[in-house]
Amino acid sequence: MKVLVIGGDGYCGWATALYLNKRGYEVGILDNLVRRHWDNELCVETLTPIAPIQHRLKRWNELTGKNIDLFIGDITNYEFLSKTLRQFEPEAIVHFGEQRSAPFSMIDREHAVMTQVNNVVGTLNILYAMKEDFPDCHLVKLGTMGEYGTPNIDIEEGYITIEHNGRKDTLPYPKQPGSMYHLSKVHDSHNIHFACRIWGLRATDLNQGVVYGVLTDETAMDDLLVNRLDYDGVFGTALNRFCVQAAVGHPLTVYGKGGQTRGFLDIRDTVRCVELAIATPAAPGEFRVFNQFTELFSVGDLARMVEKAGSEIGLKVEVKNLENPRIEKEEHYFNAKNTNLLDLGLEPHYLSNSLLDSLLNVAVKYKTRVDESQILPKVTWKR
Ligand code: NAD
Numbered sequence: 495m496k497v498l499v500i501g502g503d504g505y506c507g508w509a510t511a512l513y514l515n516k517r518g519y520e521v522g523i524l525d526n527l528v529r530r531h532w533d534n535e536l537c538v539e540t541l542t543p544i545a546p547i548q549h550r551l552k553r554w555n556e557l558t559g560k561n562i563d564l565f566i567g568d569i570t571n572y573e574f575l576s577k578t579l580r581q582f583e584p585e586a587i588v589h590f591g592e593q594r595s596a597p598f599s600m601i602d603r604e605h606a607v608m609t610q611v612n613n614v615v616g617t618l619n620i621l622y623a624m625k626e627d628f629p630d631c632h633l634v635k636l637g638t639m640g641e642y643g644t645p646n647i648d649i650e651e652g653y654i655t656i657e658h659n660g661r662k663d664t665l666p667y668p669k670q671p672g673s674m675y676h677l678s679k680v681h682d683s684h685n686i687h688f689a690c691r692i693w694g695l696r697a698t699d700l701n702q703g704v705v706y707g708v709l710t711d712e713t714a715m716d717d718l719l720v721n722r723l724d725y726d727g728v729f730g731t732a733l734n735r736f737c738v739q740a741a742v743g744h745p746l747t748v749y750g751k752g753g754q755t756r757g758f759l760d761i762r763d764t765v766r767c768v769e770l771a772i773a774t775p776a777a778p779g780e781f782r783v784f785n786q787f788t789e790l791f792s793v794g795d796l797a798r799m800v801e802k803a804g805s806e807i808g809l810k811v812e813v814k815n816l817e818n819p820r821i822e823k824e825e826h827y828f829n830a831k832n833t834n835l836l837d838l839g840l841e842p843h844y845l846s847n848s849l850l851d852s853l854l855n856v857a858v859k860y861k862t863r864v865d866e867s868q869i870l871p872k873v874t875w876k877r
């Protein structure tokens with residue numbers, strides 16, 4: 495099967511492109527490399543030194559004999575996108591190609607507008623290009639668990655059945671996202687749902703939780719294949735950041751009370767979930783939603799787990815509760831369903847001591863690359 499991975503130079507996309515190619519899928523990567531540009535804008539570098547995409551792909555070919563096509567360009571440019579699709583003729587499109595940082599989207603008006611235009615227009619262009627030339631292609635779109643927010647009732651997978659004034663219907667689950675970035679994902683979900691209902695396209699929205707880890711079988715094969723690992727206050731995410739902080743002896747940055755609970759998953763499960771979604775496509779006209787996480791943790795609990803794992807390998811780790819730069823609930827109910835992917839055969843890599851050990855060891859290996867001035871959060875949600 496031919497799969498186009500949009501955003502294939504990024505954290506989730508790179509690991510997924512290699513994994514799918516190794517499993518026999520014919521893979522193309524489309525990316526405009528804008529994430530590398532945003533790192534430059536913020537003056538940050540990933541913990542791990544990532545090679546240019548062309549060098550990565552050449553090394554992959556040398557090691558495996560396999561070839562991944564590369565299309566460098568922007569999906570907000572419809573002509574480029576449409577030409578690429580006609581050339582590659584995908585049977586599935588996996589769409590990771592968005593601005594994905596909540597703090598980045600909250601820097602100021604420009605960053606909010608840029609995030610929403612990039613994400614919403616990019617996705618709309620994909621939907622129109624599919625409608626035009628590839629109506630049978632399956633769109634696998636990376637959404638986010640943050641679309642739901644933190645409601646005081648159980649979170650279902652995309653839809654909820656409601657009884658109202660004696661009548662009953664199954665409707666899209668209410669959305670209460672917490673950043674301009676998370677909002678862009680809600681807009682995407684609505685647009686994709688519309689394209690399925692009205693044009694009969696087929697799509698799966700993967701509402702992914704926070705991803706952690708860096709090594710997959712494929713990216714671990716060679717230094718040139720290493721994946722990015724963001725630790726800075728803008729693009730770094732909770733558990734990855736905590737491990738890097740532990741490695742350099744920086745107090746772990748728990749925002750506020752630390753009771754914020756989210757869905758989390760290992761990057762080795764991200765790649766598998768995407769494969770499961772492609773292998774059993776949505777039906778024509780179907781907008782399928784899977785909640786893609788394997789476990790729920792509060793950030794305070796994660797910090798304590800890193801503190802313990804760090805001390806076991808001789809690191810002195812301190813946990814510090816900082817003033818929360820975001821506006822979010824710090825103590826709340828959170829119970830989200832995640833059975834759809836398990837039913838398709840996902841066998842989760844649950845967070846274990848050995849994973850924390852391995853992530854801490856990667857962090858220690860590259861710790862001289864850490865710029866400690868980039869660790870504390872600088873973007874605030876407050877007016
Ligand atoms: P990333 O920033 O590492 O990768 C995104 C890639 O998309 C980058 O290589 C970037 O250059 C590319 N891109 C962005 N806009 C583009 C455009 N207009 N045209 C072409 N390419 C473009 O992000 P990631 O962490 O790999 O996240 C990938 C997807 O998964 C995002 O949609 C994100 O919302 C979602 N997601 C990520 C996480 C996480 O913890 N990392 C969790 C849940 C959901």
Ligand code: USQ
Nearest residue numbers: 594595596638639640702703704731732747748749754793
């Ligand atoms: N947090 C801390 N300390 C830190 C970093 C974060 O306490 O040093 C807290 C945040 O306040 C928040 C939670 O941890 O309550 C998660 O923050 P995060 O930065 O790890 O993740 P988030 O901003 O939600 O975004 C990340 C990805 C995004 C994806 C989302 C999945 O960047 O692309 O959509 O995770 S989810 O959170 O399920 O919506």
